[in-house]
Amino acid sequence: MKLSQLGEFSLIEEIRRATPVGRGVRIGIGDDAAWVDNTLGSSLVTADLLVEGVHFNLKWTSMFELGYKSLAVNLSDIAAMGGVPGYIILSLGIPAHFDSKQVALFYRGIFALAKPNRVSLVGGDTNVAKLLTISVCVIGHAPYPPIRRNTARVGDDIYVTGTLGDAALALKFLLHRKRAKRRGALAQLLRRHHRPTPRLAAGAALARRKLATAMIDISDGLLQDLGHICKASGIGASVWKDQLPLSRAYRTLTGKDGIRYALSGGEDYELLFCARPRDRARVRKLEGIAHVPITRIGTCVPAPLGIDVVDDSGKSLHTSITGHDHFTK
Amino acid sequence: MKLSQLGEFSLIEEIRRATPVGRGVRIGIGDDAAWVDNTLGSSLVTADLLVEGVHFNLKWTSMFELGYKSLAVNLSDIAAMGGVPGYIILSLGIPAHFDSKQVALFYRGIFALAKPNRVSLVGGDTNVAKLLTISVCVIGHAPYPPIRRNTARVGDDIYVTGTLGDAALALKFLLHRKRAKRRGALAQLLRRHHRPTPRLAAGAALARRKLATAMIDISDGLLQDLGHICKASGIGASVWKDQLPLSRAYRTLTGKDGIRYALSGGEDYELLFCARPRDRARVRKLEGIAHVPITRIGTCVPAPLGIDVVDDSGKSLHTSITGHDHFTK
Numbered sequence: 001m002k003l004s005q006l007g008e009f010s011l012i013e014e015i016r017r018a019t020p021v022g023r024g025v026r027i028g029i030g031d032d033a034a035w036v037d038n039t040l041g042s043s044l045v046t047a048d049l050l051v052e053g054v055h056f057n058l059k060w061t062s063m064f065e066l067g068y069k070s071l072a073v074n075l076s077d078i079a080a081m082g083g084v085p086g087y088i089i090l091s092l093g094i095p096a097h098f099d100s101k102q103v104a105l106f107y108r109g110i111f112a113l114a115k116p117n118r119v120s121l122v123g124g125d126t127n128v129a130k131l132l133t134i135s136v137c138v139i140g141h142a143p144y145p146p147i148r149r150n151t152a153r154v155g156d157d158i159y160v161t162g163t164l165g166d167a168a169l170a171l172k173f174l175l176h177r178k179r180a181k182r183r184g185a186l187a188q189l190l191r192r193h194h195r196p197t198p199r200l201a202a203g204a205a206l207a208r209r210k211l212a213t214a215m216i217d218i219s220d221g222l223l224q225d226l227g228h229i230c231k232a233s234g235i236g237a238s239v240w241k242d243q244l245p246l247s248r249a250y251r252t253l254t255g256k257d258g259i260r261y262a263l264s265g266g267e268d269y270e271l272l273f274c275a276r277p278r279d280r281a282r283v284r285k286l287e288g289i290a291h292v293p294i295t296r297i298g299t300c301v302p303a304p305l306g307i308d309v310v311d312d313s314g315k316s317l318h319t320s321i322t323g324h325d326h327f328t329k
Numbered sequence: 330m331k332l333s334q335l336g337e338f339s340l341i342e343e344i345r346r347a348t349p350v351g352r353g354v355r356i357g358i359g360d361d362a363a364w365v366d367n368t369l370g371s372s373l374v375t376a377d378l379l380v381e382g383v384h385f386n387l388k389w390t391s392m393f394e395l396g397y398k399s400l401a402v403n404l405s406d407i408a409a410m411g412g413v414p415g416y417i418i419l420s421l422g423i424p425a426h427f428d429s430k431q432v433a434l435f436y437r438g439i440f441a442l443a444k445p446n447r448v449s450l451v452g453g454d455t456n457v458a459k460l461l462t463i464s465v466c467v468i469g470h471a472p473y474p475p476i477r478r479n480t481a482r483v484g485d486d487i488y489v490t491g492t493l494g495d496a497a498l499a500l501k502f503l504l505h506r507k508r509a510k511r512r513g514a515l516a517q518l519l520r521r522h523h524r525p526t527p528r529l530a531a532g533a534a535l536a537r538r539k540l541a542t543a544m545i546d547i548s549d550g551l552l553q554d555l556g557h558i559c560k561a562s563g564i565g566a567s568v569w570k571d572q573l574p575l576s577r578a579y580r581t582l583t584g585k586d587g588i589r590y591a592l593s594g595g596e597d598y599e600l601l602f603c604a605r606p607r608d609r610a611r612v613r614k615l616e617g618i619a620h621v622p623i624t625r626i627g628t629c630v631p632a633p634l635g636i637d638v639v640d641d642s643g644k645s646l647h648t649s650i651t652g653h654d655h656f657t658k
Contacts, residue, residue, distance in 0.1 A: 009557075013383065026371065027475060027477065030478075030561070031406055031478055032375060032478075033374055034370060034373065035373050035374075035410070035471060036371060036372050037370065037371050038370055038372050039370060040367075041366065041368060041370065042364060043365050043372065043468070044363065045364075045468065046452065047418045047419075048420070048454050049453075049456050049458075050456075051422050051457075051458045051462065053459065054456065054457055054459075062513075068500055077362050078361075078362055080361035080362070081361050087374065089374055089376045091377070091464050092378070093380050093462070096549065124376045125376050127379075128380075128383055129378075129380045129383060129460075129462075130382065130383075130460065131458075131459065131460070133378065133379055133380065133458075133464075135420050135462075135464035137376060137420075137464075137466040138362075139372070140362070140479055146356060146360075146362070146364050147363075148356065149359075149360055156360050199342075215361075243350055269609040292543060304509055326533035
């Protein structure tokens with residue numbers, strides 16, 4: 001049924017019915033505010049705003065995938081603090097011509113990721129808007145002191161989880177409506193684009209073991225997000241080009257773009273963190289615990305050296321490739 | 330400076346600098362997530378999404394007022410649970426041609442209401458969007474059990490705080506570009522429209538004294554929001570037309586519209602609550618404690634009687650006036 005027929009309050013009622021009852025939720029959807037438990041006495045809070053035409057394109061993104069990804073990017077922020085997510089507050093601005101089935105599909109995408117991570121939708125707002133607008137806020141807790149951006153030190157190793165550039169390379173194929181000869185490889189990249197995996201186990205394990213000296217999730221591209229750590233910590237960084245973890249699918253399809261997307265493509269949602277050299281063996285062990293590859297890709301250097309990308313022979317790329325800025329492009 | 334020149338990260342830095350350091354904020358703006366204290370072990374959470382052209386019009390709303398009101402509507406939801414607000418998470422989608430001064434003004438409007446209520450801005454998201462998009466999430470706590478919508482009983486009295494219809498009548502003047510002869514009266518209505526007062530003291534006092542059997546804030550119009558209480562509680566309501574609290578400015582300017590806006594105009598952000606008849610004296614006392622007029626406007630009746638508006642002679646209005654639904658209009 002079109003939302004213009006269904007009406008706001010029937011829609012809210014449909015959403016309420018579809019929402020699983022969650023742990024710690026004393027009052028969920030349907031009142032002025034939700035009421036939830038926060039047993040640790042402190043909360044982690046993060047939010048993302050996604051607008052049609054800026055952050056996603058409904059031509060190539062299904063409503064299910066959009067729901068999944070909207071939650072994933074927020075869980076990734078909680079992971080980057082070493083926290084555990086608990087509650088979702090979701091506000092949607094929806095064009096009135098949308099069908100309630102599309103909205104239901106969006107929520108199914110949310111729940112598909114929420115359920116295995118034991119996160120509960122507890123409230124939000126639903127409104128009409130010209131362009132589909134998604135605002136997600138996630139509240140979590142920090143069983144261990146959160147890992148910040150501003151605490152990396154010169155001499156620390158630099159690591160990333162997973163592989164880099166897959167989501168951005170997928171977007172290139174989507175934007176140029178390119179078909180790849182290697183359809184299996186493209187399918188893998190597209191999955192990484194549409195369903196990023198928030199690295200919650202890795203983030204929490206790093207916090208529990210106090211292994212990361214600084215951490216951020218890669219949403220705007222490796223170099224840009226590394227730049228945030230460097231600026232906040234007052235250091236520089238040397239990144240080893242030949243050590244960047246690339247997926248087989250990425251290597252198959254990147255062509256002459258090489259490592260461009262791995263360095264500066266957005267939406268990896270992998271964790272980028274620093275750790276002391278003496279903890280290398282302990283970091284390596286985490287791969288098995290968090291079920292994700294962890295690769296050492298560089299080292300923290302004094303601030304005047306800036307951020308440099310070097311190859312195995314030590315030659316600098318003098319890269320001017322940067323990441324994404326929403327206002328300046 | 331235009332945001333397209335300033336860039337996303339300089340804007341975030343400007344916002345961070347302008348944000349007062351708040352109580353209980355362990356990590357504020359600038360990391361992947363904020364980290365805040367929650368001493369009571371539970372949280373109230375509410376959110377609102379406001380989109381240009383749907384919820385506000387920049388032709389007659391200043392950025393300062395918009396900031397003020399965006400926070401006010403969320404604080405009103407916390408008030409309607411009887412809670413105490415603590416933290417703000419603000420996500421903004423901003424057209425790139427906006428000037429950073431306009432954005433700064435918006436934040437000043439937020440802080441103007443946040444400061445006296447001891448609420449802290451702790452995080453959010455800033456993004457480019459075609460239309461100005463504001464998503465506010467407020468986290469608070471509930472020192473006493475929150476007051477719900479679904480717990481009113483037949484025989485309870487019905488009360489409202491403050492006066493009704495002012496904001497909606499103001500909007501009529503704004504929409505029709507009407508000038509009132511009584512400019513002082515119009516100025517008062519406009520102030521109610523642009524700077525609604527969240528009734529936090531009244532809400533908290535009602536919760537502390539366990540006086541309200543059910544409560545909601547009036548955002549979509551008295552009859553519609555009373556309808557939410559009735560539907561959730563399984564009751565009906567009789568509203569006394571001649572007892573509705575109208576401001577002097579409203580009486581001066583309403584003309585032939587009469588009580589139309591008081592019954593069905595939106596954006597009053599007053600509290601609508603039910604209480605036991607035996608508590609009338611205790612409710613009356615609250616006026617002095619919460620510094621707001623509280624008016625008894627009706628009584629809860631059995632569900633089959635529905636919601637009716639009657640005058641002093643007992644004659645029914647058989648009103649079909651309803652409130653606001655974002656999708657169906």
